[in-house]
Amino acid sequence: MVDSVRKVNYFSMAISNKAGEGVKVLSALADGGVNLLAFTGFPRGQRAQLDFIPEDAKKFAAVAKKAGWAMNPKKTGFLLQGEDRTGALLDVLQKLADADIKVTAMDALVGGDGRYGGLLWVKPENVAKTAKLLGAK
Template sequence: MGDTVRKVHHYATLVPNRPGQAFKVLATLVSAGINLLACTGTPRGRRAQIDVVPDDTRKFNAAVKKAGLKFSPKKSGFLIQGEDRPGALADNLKLLADKGINVAAVDGLSAGQGRWGAILWVDPKDVNRAGRVLRAKAK
């Protein structure tokens, strides 16, 4: 069975780089019933960037607006999931590289129980083409 590929939307926010700040953002999303497909955080000096990929972007946008949270405009990427195997991520990256599509960022991990997953982003001009390339392999 091939990997599954899903186009997703990513949003980012900056918070003070102090204990509990990511929790506050995530707790607000949880209280609004937001399910996240991915979340990552990175330091930015005295601030930290929290990146989230919500399962339902409409619900996410409504919750963020209601809570008064400030997130960046959406950026598109892809969630890839499948049976874990050596080279699972590399195989997908090669497909894009062979078509001249640059991957701007990627996070991959083992999901346990023989599964793996990755989230990756490409330049906005390449989103549609990258989707076609990745989905063609997944069929």
């Protein structure tokens, strides 16, 4: 069983795929006091895509606006956290499958000290149902 499920805001943007560009973005966020719950970056064609899940979406949006970043529309996802064990996410995935909710994407990893974290996304029309089903805060 998952220890906690939290509904989170997800933001993404494209930047130049050059050395140091991600550092500039992350530095601006740190300088603005934005704590990230999750971050990924990867090449996408000639550019790079950066994905952010901030602890405080309003603070993140304010820093992004001040920096003049062209952000993609905000989306919603779910942050899963709990005690690491074999099959830790199976209950969640089974609940969603039983409710006929298709997972759009999922990432998970071990967090150390016997903990894991995961992120999952569903289609916008399934966010409310998923939140209720998983008891998201």
